[in-house]
Each structure stands twice: as structure tokens, then as C-alpha cells.
Amino acid sequence: MIQSLLQAMRFQEGRQAVLEQPQFQVPFLLDYLAVFLWAVSGAIVGMHKRYDFAGVLVVAILASTGGSLIRDGIFLQQTPPVLSNPVYIPLIIMAVALVGLFRRRIAQMALVDRVVNVIDGIGVPAFAIVGLQLSLQAGIPLPGVVVVGVANGVGGGVLRDLLVGDAPAALRPGTIFVSGVILICILFLVLTLGFGVSKEWAAWGMIVLFFTIRMLSIRYNWRTRPVLQGPSVRDE
Template sequence: MPHAARFLENPFQLHITFDLAATYLFAVTGALAAISKRYDFVGVLVLAFVTGLGGALLRDGLFLQFGPPAVVTDGRYLVAVALGAATGVFFGKRLHRFQIPFLLADAVALGTYGVVGANKSIAAGLPMLTALLVGAVNAVGGGLLRDLLVHDVPLVFRPGEFYALAAMAGEVVFIGLTRGAGLPGTLSALIAIAAAFAVRILSVWLGWRTEALSGEDGTGER
């Protein structure tokens, strides 16, 4: 336990670049989702904002509130959202199919926000299992709000390829490398993000699927 205590008392802080990168990438997916629904410029900006910052706002507002969330007090987050929206518009006007760029951006952002959320939770002194939960909320929150706003079934709720499980796999790798192996935070984060990305992409590519829990009629209704 002494090793765990030292880890909690002196947590490293991941560079803000990780948080900004996840914000940017999720904003890209929000913009692409808006364009695929033929929204106007305002709709693109709103969906990019909600998707880019939604997970962080849920993380800080529900679990780690120490005053106004950093995502609304630090202008760099709004810049990341604006750049993400612009990137989505740029590619959205040039791509006939959004599935692959959407999947790639979403998978990287998923792993990154999961790691960031877990790290911030550990820095706040939360237990490991709680840190995993907060990281998962951070990872899936923006995508959940995005899908709800465009009237799609959220990816996290759909039976099929791993989504929240991919984020949590990355978090487990991150905590294991920092606590168990004693690797530096940045290196551990990069490896963990790559692991989450790999789980998410491989689940799509290889058809790894979760099963629906259906009712007697196969629709979920009894």
C-alpha cells in the first residue's frame, strides 16, 4: 500500500495537450455528424462545442468540481473546438463518406479522454474504481450528447463493437503502467491511448460484439 499512497499523494499531471487533443477530435466528430445531418453553420458549431466539451463538463461538473470547469475558463478549449469545427467542415465538404474519418477521430478521442479523466480523478484522490468510472464518463459523455442531439442511438448504448469497454481498457493500461510498472505519465498515456484505439478499431474490423439483452419478443419489450 505505501506505493499506492505515494501515487495518490503525489500524482503527476498530464500535459494539457492531451485534454486539448481530445476536445479537438471530439469536436471534429461533432462537426462531421452535423454535416451528415445537413445542419447549417450554427448547428455545426453547437454540435462541435457540445461534443468536444461535453465529456469534460460532465467529468468536472459531476465528479471533480473545484469551481468553474477549466473548459470554460481556459480559452484554449474554445480554440480547440473552433479548430475541430473548421476541420470537420473542411473534410465534410470534400468527403462523400464520413464513416472512416469519423471512426478514427472518435477512437483516438475516446482513449484520450478516458486517460485524462482517470488521471484527473486520481489526482483528486479518488479510488481506482471510481477513477475508472469517471474516465469512462469523460470518454463517452461528448459522444453520448452528440448522438442524442442528432437523434441517433448513442454508440455507448448500442449492442455491437466495443465503445465504453475500449475506453476502460485504455484506462486500465494507464493505471497499470503508472502504478505497477512505474512508467512516466506521458509515456503511459500514449501507450494507453494506443491500446484503447486498438481495441475500438479491432472490434469494428474483426466484428467483436456485445450481445443485446432482449425480451421474449426479441425487441427488448416483454
């Protein structure tokens, strides 16, 4: 009993020490570039679904800022950056307008997919770690902290796919993505809370790790498998 109390006290001290460290901040250039390119990817999906301008814009907004909307609107109950930062909405509108003007060329450019994959590899873990930090500050228990971090990282793509009536690509079998986000979220907490590594060093280490895993999984086609093999229940 006493040993359990001592362990709990040490954990709280470690958590408090982590909270007192300077927060990891996503570089503003990466932040805006990620939002812009994710908005482009969302706009392309919306146009392929034959949505009008308003529909395409909504898809682009959710694709580019959906993770923070889930994090702040559902879990932390605070104003999300897309509503408090005056840059995001004009940036997303610019992305939609660009896709509208050059829709045929952009939709057929393999370069767009490659650039988005690179931004995913860097931006997704960065924003997942931001979610971890904010949920730690809010006093959420560690399992919930991981949930918020993962939602912050992959929520935009999930909301985009659900909005257009598709099964979320992030949740389907394919190249390593969500499982990689879960891994780096857990490792970040272990490094910072368990070993006292600074949040800045741990964050960049996790970004490099996720980027490496993501790029290798795309390059060598490392794929996850469905839990249940064979046709889905709906197909039977």
C-alpha cells in the same frame, strides 16, 4: 483486522506515491487535433439533423469537449478546459465553419470517418487517463475513479447523440469501444497503484492497447451483443 489495516495503509502509500509522480499530459497537438475532428463529426451530425448554425455549434461543442464538461462540471466541480483555454472555442468554430463550407463533400468522404476512428483510438484512452489522474487527485474512491475516467473518454459522443435525440452509439452493441475504455482504465490503476509502474509508461501502454483493440475490432468486425436478444420492449 490488523492485516486489513496494514493492507489499507499500503494502498494509501501506493496511491500517494502515484500522486507524487509527474502527471501524464496529452500532447497538445493530439489534444487540439482531437477536439477539431470531434467537432467536425458533431457538426456533420447537427447538419444532418437540419439544425441552424447555433444548434450545429452546440452539438460540435458537446461532441468535442463533452467528456471534460462531465468530468469537471459534475464530478470534480471545477472549470472545464473549454472555458479556461482560449483556443478551444475558436477551434470548434473553425471546424463548424469548415463543415458548413464543404458540407456535401465532407459528409460523403469516407476518409473523415477513418480519421475520426484513428483519433478515437488514440484520443479516447488518453483523455480517459487524464480523468483517472484528476479524480485520484481529488481523493475519489477507486470505483468512482473508473467512472470518471470512462465518462471523460466517451462523454462527448454520448452527449452529442442524446442532444440530437439518438440512442448513444457508444452504448449500443457494436465494435468494441466502451468496454475497451473500462478495461484500460482498470489496467492503468492496477499497473500504477498495484505494481508501481510510472504513469507515463502505463498511459502510453494503455493507449497502444486500446488503439490496437479498437482498430482490430473495426477491421475484423468484432462486435458486442445486446444483453437481451430479440426486439426491444418498445418495439413489442
